[in-house]
Amino acid sequence: MSEQYVWDLGEVDETRVAVVGGKGAHLGALSRIEGVHVPDGFCVTTHAFRRVMAQEPSIEDRLDRLSRLNPDDRDDREGIRTLGAEIRRTIEDITIPADVAARITGALARFGEEAAYAVRSSATAEDLPTASFAGQQDTYLNVVGPTEILRHVSRCWASLFTERAVTYRRRNGIDDRTVDMAVVVQRMVLPHAAGVLFTADPVTGDRKVATVDAGFGLGEALVSGLVNPDVFKVRGGEVVDRSIAAKQRAVHALPGGGTREVAIDPRRQEEPTLTDDQVLRLVRIGRRIEAHFGRPQDIEWCLVDAPGDDDFRIVQSRPITTLFPVPGTTADGRRHDDENRVYVSVGHGQMMTDPMKPLGLSMWQLTAMVPMHEAGGRLFVDVTRGLSSPTSRAGLLDAMGKGDPLIRDALETVLDRDGFIPSLPDASPGGPPAGPAPAPIETDPAIVTGLIERSRLSVAALERDIRTKTGPVLFDFLIEAFEEHRRVLGDPLNIQAIMAGMDATWWLNDKLREWLGEKNAADTLTLSAPDNITSEMGLALLDVADAIRPHPAVVTFLEGVEDEEFLDELAKLAGGAEARDAIEAYLDRYGMRCVGEIDITRPRWRERPSTIVPVILDNVRNFEPGAAGRRFEQGRRKALRKEQDVLARLRTLPDGDGKADETKRMIDRVRTFIGYREYPKYGIVSRYFLYKQALLGEAERLVRADVLHEPQDAFWLTFQELHDVARSHRVDELLIQRRKEEFRSYHALTPPRVLTSDGEALSGAYRRDDAPAGALIGVPVSAGTVEGRARVVLDMAEADLEAGDILVTTFTDPSWSPLFVGIAGLVTEVGGLMTHGAVIAREYGLPAVVGVEGATRLIRDGQRIRVHGTDGYVEILP
Numbered sequence: 001m002s003e004q005y006v007w008d009l010g011e012v013d014e015t016r017v018a019v020v021g022g023k024g025a026h027l028g029a030l031s032r033i034e035g036v037h038v039p040d041g042f043c044v045t046t047h048a049f050r051r052v053m054a055q056e057p058s059i060e061d062r063l064d065r066l067s068r069l070n071p072d073d074r075d076d077r078e079g080i081r082t083l084g085a086e087i088r089r090t091i092e093d094i095t096i097p098a099d100v101a102a103r104i105t106g107a108l109a110r111f112g113e114e115a116a117y118a119v120r121s122s123a124t125a126e127d128l129p130t131a132s133f134a135g136q137q138d139t140y141l142n143v144v145g146p147t148e149i150l151r152h153v154s155r156c157w158a159s160l161f162t163e164r165a166v167t168y169r170r171r172n173g174i175d176d177r178t179v180d181m182a183v184v185v186q187r188m189v190l191p192h193a194a195g196v197l198f199t200a201d202p203v204t205g206d207r208k209v210a211t212v213d214a215g216f217g218l219g220e221a222l223v224s225g226l227v228n229p230d231v232f233k234v235r236g237g238e239v240v241d242r243s244i245a246a247k248q249r250a251v252h253a254l255p256g257g258g259t260r261e262v263a264i265d266p267r268r269q270e271e272p273t274l275t276d277d278q279v280l281r282l283v284r285i286g287r288r289i290e291a292h293f294g295r296p297q298d299i300e301w302c303l304v305d306a307p308g309d310d311d312f313r314i315v316q317s318r319p320i321t322t323l324f325p326v327p328g329t330t331a332d333g334r335r336h337d338d339e340n341r342v343y344v345s346v347g348h349g350q351m352m353t354d355p356m357k358p359l360g361l362s363m364w365q366l367t368a369m370v371p372m373h374e375a376g377g378r379l380f381v382d383v384t385r386g387l388s389s390p391t392s393r394a395g396l397l398d399a400m401g402k403g404d405p406l407i408r409d410a411l412e413t414v415l416d417r418d419g420f421i422p423s424l425p426d427a428s429p430g431g432p433p434a435g436p437a438p439a440p441i442e443t444d445p446a447i448v449t450g451l452i453e454r455s456r457l458s459v460a461a462l463e464r465d466i467r468t469k470t471g472p473v474l475f476d477f478l479i480e481a482f483e484e485h486r487r488v489l490g491d492p493l494n495i496q497a498i499m500a501g502m503d504a505t506w507w508l509n510d511k512l513r514e515w516l517g518e519k520n521a522a523d524t525l526t527l528s529a530p531d532n533i534t535s536e537m538g539l540a541l542l543d544v545a546d547a548i549r550p551h552p553a554v555v556t557f558l559e560g561v562e563d564e565e566f567l568d569e570l571a572k573l574a575g576g577a578e579a580r581d582a583i584e585a586y587l588d589r590y591g592m593r594c595v596g597e598i599d600i601t602r603p604r605w606r607e608r609p610s611t612i613v614p615v616i617l618d619n620v621r622n623f624e625p626g627a628a629g630r631r632f633e634q635g636r637r638k639a640l641r642k643e644q645d646v647l648a649r650l651r652t653l654p655d656g657d658g659k660a661d662e663t664k665r666m667i668d669r670v671r672t673f674i675g676y677r678e679y680p681k682y683g684i685v686s687r688y689f690l691y692k693q694a695l696l697g698e699a700e701r702l703v704r705a706d707v708l709h710e711p712q713d714a715f716w717l718t719f720q721e722l723h724d725v726a727r728s729h730r731v732d733e734l735l736i737q738r739r740k741e742e743f744r745s746y747h748a749l750t751p752p753r754v755l756t757s758d759g760e761a762l763s764g765a766y767r768r769d770d771a772p773a774g775a776l777i778g779v780p781v782s783a784g785t786v787e788g789r790a791r792v793v794l795d796m797a798e799a800d801l802e803a804g805d806i807l808v809t810t811f812t813d814p815s816w817s818p819l820f821v822g823i824a825g826l827v828t829e830v831g832g833l834m835t836h837g838a839v840i841a842r843e844y845g846l847p848a849v850v851g852v853e854g855a856t857r858l859i860r861d862g863q864r865i866r867v868h869g870t871d872g873y874v875e876i877l878p
Helices: 014-030 046-054 058-067 074-093 098-111 146-161 163-171 276-293 346-350 358-367 384-388 390-403 405-415 445-466 471-490 492-516 533-548 552-559 566-570 576-590 609-622 627-650 656-704 711-716 719-728 733-746 814-820 836-844
Strands: 006-008 041-044 116-123 139-144 181-187 193-198 209-216 230-235 238-243 249-253 259-263 297-303 312-319 342-345 373-375 378-382 754-756 779-782 785-792 806-809 825-828 848-850 864-868 873-876
Touching: 006 014, 006 098, 014 041, 014 046, 014 116, 014 181, 014 276, 014 312, 041 098, 041 116, 046 098, 046 146, 046 181, 058 074, 074 146, 074 163, 098 146, 098 181, 116 146, 139 146, 146 163, 146 181, 193 276, 209 276, 230 276, 238 276, 276 297, 276 312, 342 346, 342 405, 346 378, 358 378, 358 471, 358 656, 358 711, 358 719, 384 390, 384 405, 390 405, 405 754, 445 471, 445 492, 445 656, 471 492, 471 656, 471 719, 492 627, 492 656, 533 552, 533 576, 533 609, 533 627, 533 656, 533 814, 533 836, 552 566, 552 576, 552 609, 566 576, 566 609, 576 609, 609 814, 627 656, 627 836, 656 711, 656 719, 656 814, 656 836, 711 733, 779 836, 785 825, 806 814, 806 864, 814 836, 825 836, 825 864, 836 848, 848 864
Parallel strands: 785 806, 806 825, 825 848
Antiparallel strands: 006 041, 041 181, 116 139, 116 181, 193 209, 193 297, 209 230, 230 238, 249 259, 297 312, 342 378, 342 754, 373 378, 779 848, 785 864, 864 873
């Protein structure tokens, strides 16, 4: 019976998390590693916790009520605080059963009843690879005597229900009822110094740099923020940086129990806490621990007076869960090779930095034009080879800079580090093959018309042929369809048409700035360009609003829509048939779109039409009938006036006729091709919707065969894994569960623009001094200046916009464009000159600044801001 309630640390390891919690399991494992010294102690197991919880039935009722509260709702937060406090008081008031208390005091007798102990919470959902729960439950230091030990064990049990612990669990998708609490009781260490060792740099993510934070006395002084630590950085067995803090206070243990703050002798305040030799020995211990657990660790340590090299005591080790995973590594962090590599984020280019589910990741990889590597639920491209070759390097940096200046800056930061990227000879010693460059395509609208028709026919053929395919035959068909998918995208004429519009835009901006001193002139010259499927999508929703506006009953009904069956009900209302037909027609053309559409698992508008209802209602409220046609015509006329103005001014310059003629050719070229820039993505998502419908049909068959529990289980498998399941009718349910847990953890990670194989995350910086102090710097992508109310919107479906508002968000892919018709300006955290949001902002004439780091955090919803779309910065107004 004793094993149920108390286990010595030496009896447990990582396999015993369910019994001794994460902290206890890690400490038991640490005690088994050669050269790692862990203070003696024992664990009060989760059996004891469950025994105590079962004594008070009222706790179960409170847990029921707690489970219905949302920590992100202001009113619910107060409920969490109140219920948590009630549960804690109840637990602390329960008398520990006599037999459980006897096991605890019996263990104390073995280690010394009157000795001082640290009593530490150890929850089963703690120190996990995907969620550390650091600091969420309580620890008590220097507890002396059996009575006080028992009281503090109860307090540790109760700390499972602090507001911060409940909120953290809820946000990580962990049910309160699934978590139990053990308690670790360890002999108290009275250290000369203490602190934390990170075996990877917690700021940059560099796995080859260890960071040591150190202070005098107990580590509590550092944890509580009482003192600034000394910080040592170690790379390759050498202390490469040290920052010694002035340390005026420390926390020491009192002889009879408890702790107190003490003043440090002024003569020692600037004395390093550790010698370099001690720092290096500590890091070697840390590397041993890291190797055992297979991932970077956050390690708490104490330095005691002991002979030889046995002076470090390890009192905790947990995974560092904030590090972004490195592409090309296994689940336990091992590299596939030892070469230095540099990866660029795909999501920043695609304007979708959220994590993707496994099926979405694999489908994008299978249909992409270049190899892509997964990490943290995101995709990256290995650009090491391109950076290694002097010839390709310049072109790569230029292309990256035009797409996102921060990516270029981050890459240049890596290149500045001697030896990280080897310089390789060009593939062809003599340079590019001799011969004429391909002739540029003619400025002919028929080229765009032909490409659109070719794409439409390809999608129609896919829709026709995929209908009859099921089972393994479907997957074989899809593999062939992916080849056609890439063929359409890789068609040289397709690429030439896209580049023709982009090149003409850059030419106009460069030349008109040089000749006329005008910034971003192409922004006006591209207004209402033809064949822009994404801008047409936003204007078309204005037409839908025109069909709904005359019918008050329909408007009232749509204001109360809560499910996806509303279109059937709509037709029963006066004017409802007309409204339904307008929405259906819109969905027929654009229903394959959605936020984050590069992830095939995301619900499309056709699958969740309620998503577009708030935008329709905003259009009904904010616009007059016929707004779509008027807006397009206004943009077209504004572009024409700008063209006439530019050409007239050019003709007054030396060689003005030549400059004007050349500019006219480029204006015609940009208006012919820039709209087509948006069409290939439309073709991709059109095909994706057909792929998804077919795969969901297969998943439904697997559900009927009792292979999958629900069709969406297929989303947690890669394409190849789903193919295997369709063949074998067997699925690894534990794999699906693990993928779900990993996906939840990926939401807490911020994907870097650039990532090295050492794990260093680089976000880049703007090297500019032309903005006012305090302004938020970004990329100017659509000219003009606008002042208005900032609306910080993270979910398009929750947008509540009024005319004159400025949209502030993390990213905007094409699905956000219907919102653009009703706003006055745009600010995003991600993007570049030619990303979709920038193109549509110019199309609608919205001043826009993108690539503003931390915009949704630094700008509060409702603040007044001024967006300088010509110069690329945002001012927050008083």
